[in-house]
Amino acid sequence: MDWVWTHLDLISSETLAHIGLSVPPIVIGFLVSIPLGYWASRSAVARSVLLTIGNVLYTIPALALVVLVPVVLGLSLLNPGNVVVALTLYAVAIMVRSAADAFASVSADVRQSATALGYSAAQRFFRVELPLAGPVLLAGIRVVSVSTISLVTIGALVGIPSLGSFFTDGFQRAFLLEAAVGFVLVLVLAAVFDVLLTVLGRVLLPWNRGLRPTAAARRVIAQQLPPIGAR
Amino acid sequence: MLLLQGIAWIFAPANWASVNSGLGIGGEILSHLFYTVLSVAIAAVVAVPIGLAIGHTGRGRGGAILIGNVVRAFPTLGLLAILLILLGFGLIPTLVVFVLLGIPPLLAGAYAGVESVDRQTVDAARAMGMTEWQILMKVELPLAAPLLLGGLRSSTLQIIATVALVSEFGSDSLGAFIISGAATQDYVEMIGGSILVTVLALLADALLAGAQRLTVPRGVPRGAGGRTTAGGRRILTAPSGAPISEGN
Numbered sequence: 001m002d003w004v005w006t007h008l009d010l011i012s013s014e015t016l017a018h019i020g021l022s023v024p025p026i027v028i029g030f031l032v033s034i035p036l037g038y039w040a041s042r043s044a045v046a047r048s049v050l051l052t053i054g055n056v057l058y059t060i061p062a063l064a065l066v067v068l069v070p071v072v073l074g075l076s077l078l079n080p081g082n083v084v085v086a087l088t089l090y091a092v093a094i095m096v097r098s099a100a101d102a103f104a105s106v107s108a109d110v111r112q113s114a115t116a117l118g119y120s121a122a123q124r125f126f127r128v129e130l131p132l133a134g135p136v137l138l139a140g141i142r143v144v145s146v147s148t149i150s151l152v153t154i155g156a157l158v159g160i161p162s163l164g165s166f167f168t169d170g171f172q173r174a175f176l177l178e179a180a181v182g183f184v185l186v187l188v189l190a191a192v193f194d195v196l197l198t199v200l201g202r203v204l205l206p207w208n209r210g211l212r213p214t215a216a217a218r219r220v221i222a223q224q225l226p227p228i229g230a231r
Numbered sequence: 232m233l234l235l236q237g238i239a240w241i242f243a244p245a246n247w248a249s250v251n252s253g254l255g256i257g258g259e260i261l262s263h264l265f266y267t268v269l270s271v272a273i274a275a276v277v278a279v280p281i282g283l284a285i286g287h288t289g290r291g292r293g294g295a296i297l298i299g300n301v302v303r304a305f306p307t308l309g310l311l312a313i314l315l316i317l318l319g320f321g322l323i324p325t326l327v328v329f330v331l332l333g334i335p336p337l338l339a340g341a342y343a344g345v346e347s348v349d350r351q352t353v354d355a356a357r358a359m360g361m362t363e364w365q366i367l368m369k370v371e372l373p374l375a376a377p378l379l380l381g382g383l384r385s386s387t388l389q390i391i392a393t394v395a396l397v398s399e400f401g402s403d404s405l406g407a408f409i410i411s412g413a414a415t416q417d418y419v420e421m422i423g424g425s426i427l428v429t430v431l432a433l434l435a436d437a438l439l440a441g442a443q444r445l446t447v448p449r450g451v452p453r454g455a456g457g458r459t460t461a462g463g464r465r466i467l468t469a470p471s472g473a474p475i476s477e478g479n
Contacts, residue, residue: 064425153308171399
């Protein structure tokens, strides 16, 4: 365990770098997916097109996407931002489906009641549909969060530092403790983010407290994405 | 334009013979396929019978979901590094990781497939005097086939993506070009390798999607797996990650 105490600086800087690479994809992915998911819930054509694009993106292995994204966008390779852009694409690919399911879970009767009460389209969206879609959106963003935190480690293979650097460095030196520290910290980060999102959900969605997850939320949670990390 | 240079790199004959005194493109493709096919086959042999049993009996579903969720939280790269340090470098430890990662989607596809079969159909088969084994083999398995193959598809893609990482740990795969290119700042090699990995994944996905479509038994409406039925009742969407009928 001496290694841990003598390398606390390195451990904390890699952890901070990891957080810095994880937060933007989760936040941007969520914000982008809301309008796209709403659109997909309103139009069958949009749903099919958006989900197909999402699937193709999700089929591309992460290691390749991290390289191809900057090339297609004309950015420099080996820029930490590439991981952020690639993971944002993955986040949107996962989250659009959840968001589409979330808005589809709002009953048509409720929407029509809101319209009948005189709500404009924007009022109806922000005051009725978005809050009611909240629990399913929360379930979706929790999946995205776990997946993103794990995927950030792939950047280590192309020289973008994160907790994943402990995996590559630990292997090269056949040093189990270092790799294990990285592994545990990734799991801890994922758990902390999950708790934060759950707390945020309780604050923002007080009516959801103590209720059993709805069928739509359970579907989103159970949609078992492949074990993350590689993709 | 770097993308075009990457494509040109793939078509340069010299790169098929050897790159950086390692295997060439052809060799890395073969190695990548070797790991993938072997791991998917082992994972299927382990996971499919268990998944069918869970789906048929309805027992152990919670356990299967738990395993899936736990494995999903693991960073693949870390799992590879730790197991290779612990078990030593070699074919077997490497395969263990791939198989481990390939099992959850196959398991989920198998039990979700069997569960998605209409209970009345199963009861009708039972009333006709079919044994439990006949019900499983002649009724549930054919109707579960599309979702089962969805699980296979998702498992295969997961393994293809993970095999690409193993070049960091000295095994041969298409990831080798990306990782050695990053180390030597050879962008063209990195891009060529990335294109190859992407094409391999997309081809495998398209192939398995086609197989999935072919396995829908005659008489079952197209796209029945995981869509909303005419009555608006939503059939269980396969919980496996990758696309079943329209995607994960």
